[in-house]
Amino acid sequence: MGTWVATTLGFDLNLASIFFWGVCNQRAVHPTIMATAEDVSDKLKVKALEAELQRLCKENEELNRMVEVMNSNCNILQSHLKRKSTHEMGQIQTESWSGHKRQACEPLKVKASQIFVRTDGADTGLTVNDGYQWRKYGQKNTKDNPSPRAYFRCSTAPGCPVKKKVQRCIDDKSVLMATYEGEHTHEVSVTNDSLASSPQRLVMGPTPNLPCSVSVNHFQPTVTLDLTLSESHKYVASLTRDPNFTATLAAAVAQSIISPSNPTRR
DNA sequence: CGACTTTGACCAGCGC
């Protein structure tokens, strides 16, 4: 899944890079052109163009960083999907062979879902801001992961049975892996403040309250990409407003889920 | 002072 973003966005970004690079080099090669310009308005125009150029170069850098982040997220999601798919297909086969009545094509009744949230690399906490209030009731070191696993209960409403486990991803410690169990018996308590303080998100799929999620129900997978990039809010917003971008992204994600072993992808 | 976090102890399930 990793390179589909590059495939989707790379061409335009590369074109933009080449354009910006060419303009920058042109200015470097011919400094005297501007130095000898006598017209004041021309100088002003040049300054304005320089400023615009710098802004565009910076914007291009931000977009490239976004692509890197999205690539990283996609790689994580892809590996996770592969692991879960392999595991579940094995379970289905084992159960059908051992005489269980469930048909192989019957959708699994999965109550747990898993999300991945990219955090600041310096952040060592295990907090996932998903709009609900959680009360931590335990923490354990696990065998398969050097990072501790934290256990939370939903405290948004009394009696809510939902629990979640949060652990840093073994592959990428800047990624938090949260596993949710149960269903909330109340509405999400998302406030404008909590959303404003949470990482920027590009949400795709029917789980808008989750920052970056992969449902483990592989018969109806839900993928939400987390674009945690504190300086690039406006670019994320502009991208998410672009119907072409979201449509392409959605198609690519759907395609990658349908055929996870596509050899054209990383 | 109440709500929340930390952390060691305890319990249950599972494999050998």
Add this chain to the structure above:
DNA sequence: GCGCTGGTCAAAGTCG
């Protein structure tokens, strides 16, 4: 039965 492991409990500590 025993040990390992994941999950939960609950007392103590922390914070606003």
